[in-house]
Amino acid sequence: MADCRLYLCTPQALDPAAFATTLAEALDAGDVACVQLRLKDVDDDTVRRAIDALRPVAQSREVAFILNDRPDLAAETGCDGVHVGQSDWPYAKARKAVGDKAIVGVTCHDSRHLAMEAAEAGADYVAFGAFYQTTTKPSIYRPEPDLLEWWSEMMEVPCVAIGGITADNCAPLVRVGADFICVVTAVWNHPDGPGAGVKALNAAIEAAGE
Ligand SMILES: Cc1ncc(COP(=O)(O)OP(=O)(O)O)c(N)n1
Numbered sequence: 001m002a003d004c005r006l007y008l009c010t011p012q013a014l015d016p017a018a019f020a021t022t023l024a025e026a027l028d029a030g031d032v033a034c035v036q037l038r039l040k041d042v043d044d045d046t047v048r049r050a051i052d053a054l055r056p057v058a059q060s061r062e063v064a065f066i067l068n069d070r071p072d073l074a075a076e077t078g079c080d081g082v083h084v085g086q087s088d089w090p091y092a093k094a095r096k097a098v099g100d101k102a103i104v105g106v107t108c109h110d111s112r113h114l115a116m117e118a119a120e121a122g123a124d125y126v127a128f129g130a131f132y133q134t135t136t137k138p139s140i141y142r143p144e145p146d147l148l149e150w151w152s153e154m155m156e157v158p159c160v161a162i163g164g165i166t167a168d169n170c171a172p173l174v175r176v177g178a179d180f181i182c183v184v185t186a187v188w189n190h191p192d193g194p195g196a197g198v199k200a201l202n203a204a205i206e207a208a209g210e
């Protein structure tokens, strides 16, 4: 198996009960390392209800459950960690909220400097992107795959590649050392369902690593 693993981000709006079934289907289809709950423009109780429905689906399958943007809610609700961006809680404040054992990941766009800073501060992973065009979260940043190669050769801290990644275009990122491939559309909008999306990405990651 390739060293690279799949990281799923949820759609930014979802019905918790219905999505619990969809998530189970995705996770039962193949290898997924972690799931990030990424809801946008919703109130705290909506986030809490989604966590209550989805966290057990992931954690019962030994899949880490990460909350986007909100270290305080991650700590309160038993999530395995939190992902913070450059405009969210700063790393140190996020770490203080979730504790030493939790996972803290940091968005670093296309920046070696931001990634070094996050890794030196103690981040568990750094995320680079958007590698390809995406409508999920349009980005002005467009790193080249060689950023992942440079990072993997220099640093022990794992790197996540995100942004427009599919089974058809992930190979260059896997080959140069992405530790995780993070996707939204390629799984949740797969024409044959999320299970087929997970299988296709697992197969593409495996093939790229051979
Ligand atoms: C794994 C991963 N990488 C990047 C992001 C983007 O985080 P951020 O820049 O804070 O943007 P939002 O996702 O909060 O809109 C992410 N969520 N996950």
Ligand SMILES: Cc1ncsc1CCOP(=O)(O)O
Pocket (backbone or CB within 6 Å): 009, 129, 130, 133, 134, 135, 136, 137, 139, 162, 163, 164, 165, 182, 183, 184, 185, 186
């Ligand atoms: C959250 C995020 N951050 C940078 S790109 C992106 C969206 C990734 O979604 P998709 O896999 O649908 O392009």
Ligand SMILES: [Mg+2]
Pocket (backbone or CB within 6 Å): 068, 069, 083, 084, 085, 088
């Ligand atoms: Mg954010």
